[in-house]
Amino acid sequence: MLELTGGTVYFGADAALDGVDLRLFPGEVHSIMGENGAGKSTLIKAITGALPLSAGDLQLYGGRVRFGSPHDAQQHGIRAVYQEIDLVPNISVAENIALGSEPRRYGMIDWKAMRSHAHEVLTDLGLDIDPASILGRHSLAVQQLVAIARAISTDVKVLVLDEPTSSLDLDECAELFRVIRDLKRRGVAILFVSHFLDQVYEICDRVTVLRDGKLVGEYLTREFLRIDLVHAMLGRSADSLRTRSRLHVADGRKQPYLSARSVSARSGITGADVDLVEGEVLGVAGLLGSGRTELARAISGIDKLDAGIIRIQGSDENIAGPRSAISLGIVYSSEDRRAEGIISELSVQENITLALQAERGVLRRIRPSRQRELALSWVDALDIRPPDLDRPAGTLSGGNQQKVLLARLLALSPRALVLDEPTRGIDVGAKVEVQNLIGELADNGLSVMFISAELEEVLRIGNRVAIVQGGRIVDTVPSDELTVDSLTAMVASPDGVA
Amino acid sequence: MSARIAAPSREVVARRARTFLDRHAAMVPTFAALVIFVALLIGAQIHFGNFLTPRNMSALLLDNAYLLILAVGMTFVIVTGGIDLSVGSVMAFTGIWCAHLLAEGHSAVLVVPLIILGGAVIGLLIGVLVQYFDVQPFIASLAGLFLARGLAFVVSLDSIRVENEGVLWLQTTRWRLGEWYITPTGILALGVAAVGAFVMQFTRFGRTVYAVGGSEQSARLMGLEVARTKVLVYVISGVCAGLAGLVLTAYSGAGYPRNGIGTELDVIAAVVIGGTLLTGGTGYVLGSVVGVLVYGTIKTVISFMGAEQSWTRIIIGLMLLAFIVVQRVIVVRSERRR
Numbered sequence A: 001m002l003e004l005t006g007g008t009v010y011f012g013a014d015a016a017l018d019g020v021d022l023r024l025f026p027g028e029v030h031s032i033m034g035e036n037g038a039g040k041s042t043l044i045k046a047i048t049g050a051l052p053l054s055a056g057d058l059q060l061y062g063g064r065v066r067f068g069s070p071h072d073a074q075q076h077g078i079r080a081v082y083q084e085i086d087l088v089p090n091i092s093v094a095e096n097i098a099l100g101s102e103p104r105r106y107g108m109i110d111w112k113a114m115r116s117h118a119h120e121v122l123t124d125l126g127l128d129i130d131p132a133s134i135l136g137r138h139s140l141a142v143q144q145l146v147a148i149a150r151a152i153s154t155d156v157k158v159l160v161l162d163e164p165t166s167s168l169d170l171d172e173c174a175e176l177f178r179v180i181r182d183l184k185r186r187g188v189a190i191l192f193v194s195h196f197l198d199q200v201y202e203i204c205d206r207v208t209v210l211r212d213g214k215l216v217g218e219y220l221t222r223e224f225l226r227i228d229l230v231h232a233m234l235g236r237s238a239d240s241l242r243t244r245s246r247l248h249v250a251d252g253r254k255q256p257y258l259s260a261r262s263v264s265a266r267s268g269i270t271g272a273d274v275d276l277v278e279g280e281v282l283g284v285a286g287l288l289g290s291g292r293t294e295l296a297r298a299i300s301g302i303d304k305l306d307a308g309i310i311r312i313q314g315s316d317e318n319i320a321g322p323r324s325a326i327s328l329g330i331v332y333s334s335e336d337r338r339a340e341g342i343i344s345e346l347s348v349q350e351n352i353t354l355a356l357q358a359e360r361g362v363l364r365r366i367r368p369s370r371q372r373e374l375a376l377s378w379v380d381a382l383d384i385r386p387p388d389l390d391r392p393a394g395t396l397s398g399g400n401q402q403k404v405l406l407a408r409l410l411a412l413s414p415r416a417l418v419l420d421e422p423t424r425g426i427d428v429g430a431k432v433e434v435q436n437l438i439g440e441l442a443d444n445g446l447s448v449m450f451i452s453a454e455l456e457e458v459l460r461i462g463n464r465v466a467i468v469q470g471g472r473i474v475d476t477v478p479s480d481e482l483t484v485d486s487l488t489a490m491v492a493s494p495d496g497v498a
Numbered sequence B: 001m002s003a004r005i006a007a008p009s010r011e012v013v014a015r016r017a018r019t020f021l022d023r024h025a026a027m028v029p030t031f032a033a034l035v036i037f038v039a040l041l042i043g044a045q046i047h048f049g050n051f052l053t054p055r056n057m058s059a060l061l062l063d064n065a066y067l068l069i070l071a072v073g074m075t076f077v078i079v080t081g082g083i084d085l086s087v088g089s090v091m092a093f094t095g096i097w098c099a100h101l102l103a104e105g106h107s108a109v110l111v112v113p114l115i116i117l118g119g120a121v122i123g124l125l126i127g128v129l130v131q132y133f134d135v136q137p138f139i140a141s142l143a144g145l146f147l148a149r150g151l152a153f154v155v156s157l158d159s160i161r162v163e164n165e166g167v168l169w170l171q172t173t174r175w176r177l178g179e180w181y182i183t184p185t186g187i188l189a190l191g192v193a194a195v196g197a198f199v200m201q202f203t204r205f206g207r208t209v210y211a212v213g214g215s216e217q218s219a220r221l222m223g224l225e226v227a228r229t230k231v232l233v234y235v236i237s238g239v240c241a242g243l244a245g246l247v248l249t250a251y252s253g254a255g256y257p258r259n260g261i262g263t264e265l266d267v268i269a270a271v272v273i274g275g276t277l278l279t280g281g282t283g284y285v286l287g288s289v290v291g292v293l294v295y296g297t298i299k300t301v302i303s304f305m306g307a308e309q310s311w312t313r314i315i316i317g318l319m320l321l322a323f324i325v326v327q328r329v330i331v332v333r334s335e336r337r338r
Helices: A040-047 A070-075 A093-098 A111-124 A140-152 A170-185 A197-203 A226-234 A292-299 A322-327 A348-360 A368-382 A398-410 A428-443 A455-461 A484-492 B002-048 B054-063 B065-079 B087-103 B108-132 B137-155 B165-172 B184-202 B204-214 B216-221 B226-252 B263-273 B285-305 B310-336
Strands: A002-011 A014-024 A029-033 A055-060 A063-065 A078-081 A158-162 A189-193 A206-211 A214-220 A256-265 A269-277 A281-285 A305-312 A315-317 A330-333 A416-420 A447-451 A464-469 A472-478 B175-177 B180-182
Touching (some): A002 A040, A014 A055, A029 A040, A040 A055, A040 A158, A040 A189, A070 A078, A078 A140, A093 A140, A111 A140, A140 A158, A140 A170, A189 A197, A256 A447, A269 A292, A281 A428, A292 A330, A322 A348, A330 A398, A428 A455, A455 A484, A464 A484, B054 B285, B065 B204, B065 B285, B087 B226, B087 B263, B165 B184, B184 B204, B204 B226, B285 B310
Parallel strands (some): A029 A206, A158 A189, A281 A464, A330 A416, A416 A447
Antiparallel strands (some): A002 A055, A256 A269, A256 A305
8 A cells, every 4th residue: 555665864964764665555554673773763754754755765555655744644644643742732632633624614613523523533542531621631641542543533544653552551552452453444554663572463464674774674473483573673693792791790799879769759750769889880771751761860960859868978968959969979961962961063172071161160260271181082082983172063973972971971070970871873883882881981980870772782781770660660680680581571561570 | 508518519619620620721820810800900999989980991992902902913923932022113113104104195095904014024024034044033023123113213203193084083983882982993903802812713723823832843743834824923913013003003193113112022911911821832812802901900000099100010020920930830730740
């Protein structure tokens, strides 16, 4: 029904998608699998008109189509529900479903018809909420279902679901699958993207595997073993990327540098206990929205604590904000590198010396020559490429931006490093370098908290792994007692027990 | 006995209140403005004894007609999350231009559409800057402010009297009902408010305005006409400013290039007091009407007291501060719920 051949999308000079083929059949559920950064989102955006294709041919019912905007794609019956809920929170549920195709009478929006239509679609999804209520007042799971309701409320031919289950609980998932099967019977082609293998195997008929923006292959799920799928996704045996021999912390259990006890924060953390031990990497594993980022922010003083205490080397400290955290040797690197990390317009040197200068205060200016020397030594030590201090940081690749960020934090001579997804969105080579770097830092006695969505990575770098779910740390396990599969199971299971 | 009846009904009331809040939480600030308005009227009546007279109330609408028209346009802009600082100057420009053209002997039938078009063009300019050149609305409309003010001085440095009967008719005609009266300018203002409220509530364009204010990114992915909407709200604000220029010229019987300095800020204050969030996405045209009436009432109360008019500004400033704090509290609380 829908066929993409040789789909290519360029971001600047890099191909995010390189000659990928995709076929969707009516009444079939198709999945795209791949690691983060494999090009799944780009592919979805390309077929839903959110991104233009740089090259390649998109055919719908055998006729060539070209979408200039999501609106075009929707006109052709292609509807998408994105991972981040793309609804408008300030207006009613019914309107969110109808927006753009509101029922009208005498040229006026017919609110009554809109509400009753919304009510029908919602009941179809097994959702009992007031269509007139404001969307923002509902939970994320409900909002996600409303997004799906919006997609199926029109004459949909191709339905794209990008990680639709990430904010749903088991019952809600089951409900969603029931709806998917129903749509399948109605002949809708469904593209279901999820990183939960179980779900892919439960609901999908066909799977296309991507790696680094390239097509690996298209397979029928019932003929394709899970292990082969994982292998196809990773494209390498996991060992080849092994970065460091896990250094076991001396058996005598070193004193933790930072220990948090029953920390709660309004952002959604309850009763978390964390120990950051010197020379150890604590991996944090959890799904999106599990509270992993909130945990990092809480213990590094970004978000205010509601309850609990944080001890630094055994003495209670009141961390009032990032500044006081830094003075205690705790530094935090955000998952959102562009918004909360790198200042794109400033040079590499300025980015590196920024925090150090801020800590010293405006009056004690670091001499330019000293700044240069300092920045140079970090560029050298972390192998930042190109080694050009005056280049605007925004022009570096993701991996090198991350290194600049690390250099900035390390210039503060921290004792504890809290890194939220430092390897997100950077290419494989740079990823390994950053991973190695983190390992080295820990070997040199730093305490590191390492958060990543890639469980394999968490397992590989962390000495211990804390599993976060629903804002709680459900368990902390030494990583040599875990495998990717058992960790996946723990992260995904509702009560954290494999 | 009475307690037994009261208990279940309290439960029903609580449930109804909850449904109401789920549906209309955004209206709360507007209700607050309405309550303040009514309290002001009652308080002034008790204090002065002769405040709530038909004459006084009719004058309230008459004196603030231009402000009301500007507030309607401003509501559209602010709900998308933008701001239009140009309206005071555009009003001055269209007003003086109107007076000038009429003084040259052109027909009002020609002049009135022309000045409204003038306002629309300046609005279009701001909208295009905001949408296609990605200029901050604050800056783009600041440029519009200077441009329009400059144009006003180009037209004339001094005030120009209006002798055109058609335009003066807008102001001098009084349709009476007992002691109450209304002028064509008052009807015009109410008409603009009614049309504005209708467009916001019952057209796709109006709903898109809310969607853009809620989340521009989502609105785009939903396939809505975001670009067109964002440009159009500034055009609407420009048209309203053009109309306000006409009304103000009729009201004062002359065009004056220094009119409306700082008026844009009064308008923004009235809109915010009427319950429109400066962050966009929430607000009502009728709320802005209430906001303008609150503003006008405070002004009248001050002049009744015989105090300096600068007290109006001080009180409006304090109210604005209180409203913005209340709005922040509402926003923060609703974010925390998620």
